[in-house]
Amino acid sequence: MPAPSITFDELPSGARAAIEAETGPILKIENVSTGLNSSLSARAHTAGGVAFLKGLRADHRWVWTQRREADVNPYVTPLAPRLLFHVIASGWDVLGFETVDGHHADYSPGSADLAKVADALQELASLPCPDIELRLAEQRLSSYVADPADAEAFAGDALLHTDWNNHNVLITHDRAHLVDWGWATRGAAWLDPAHWIIWLIAAGHTPDDAEELAGRLPAWASASPRAVDAFAHAGVNLWEEIAGSAPDDWTMTLRDAARVWHRHRKVRS
Structure with a gap:
């Protein structure tokens, strides 16, 4: 709530x-x-x-x-x-x-904002993870995977934002700024692009196109197909929990996007 x-x-x-x-x-x-x-x-x-x-x-x-x-x-x-x-x-x-004077990122296909968001993802991936208390990705997602052992693929030493709601990305004339870091996490570097994929699909991208955008990021190359499959499965369970039994429009859209991506991964594998 x-x-x-x-x-x-x-x-x-x-x-x-x-x-x-x-x-x-x-x-x-x-x-x-x-x-x-x-x-x-x-x-x-x-x-x-x-x-x-x-x-x-x-x-x-x-x-x-x-x-x-x-x-x-x-x-x-x-x-x-x-x-x-x-x-x-x-x-x-x-x-x-x-205060950052900018607009919320537009994730829709063809948006000029996508390149700036990708640059922000790459910039974040280049930052060292600070030695502060952070939640661990493998723990945050452990209850959503099919097999508890699958969550081990989410462990890593990268600093992650994890909440790629387009309202958390403010676009100015020269760059994207990330706000709302309350759910910052330590984990595998490819997880932020994976979180972004669900939001891209919700904004109208096909799963192939969303994965192609994520694939331009060096961090994505470190993800094995099996690990991505495990995350797509976890994403469905996560968004179904967030949506609950009476979802509003935006949670229903994200839940459905997670389901679409998960089906896509299952068919391809």
Whole structure:
């Protein structure tokens, strides 16, 4: 279930004061649509510029993703917007980032954004995985594979983003920026292109075309066909769990895309 949304003005006064201690006096707030993993999402305009605020209640079950984003940020800028501050006050945990003025990536066939997203994937694959606490891909996916031993193929030493929702990819004139690093993971380098494939199929690509795009990335060459088959199987189970018994439009689209890719892999093998 998504985190319940809240506006900046609905925060406790102590939390607002702690944020303004970092930003300076806030002249204007733009509350924006929140994602699944945050309750507060807003742009704070001050005399010094604009900060993007992202927050959760300090007792929320996903609040650990706030710490994960804070910990990983120094290692992923400028691929990601720079973290300006992290405050915990009055029962709220809030991150403040530099604002990126761009549009959400368009994953549809023929989109000019695809090349920039591929460049971001390649840039991420070139970064060393920091020595910080991260979830392990083989553990995250172990309950979704057909055989527990299949998850061993997901282990590795690469830093992964894992959430390739196009709303987490902001396109500017010169590059793609990745946001929402709460689910950063350590694992095999080819897994991020594999996650991307499901989103590409959901955006209208055929499985062959989506795999062809992923195949342009050097990291993809390290994946064995059997390992990719295991991930495609896990992807179906993962998205069926996310969609649940009463999926909304976007989760149903991703679930169906995962099913299409899995069938494609089974037929080809």
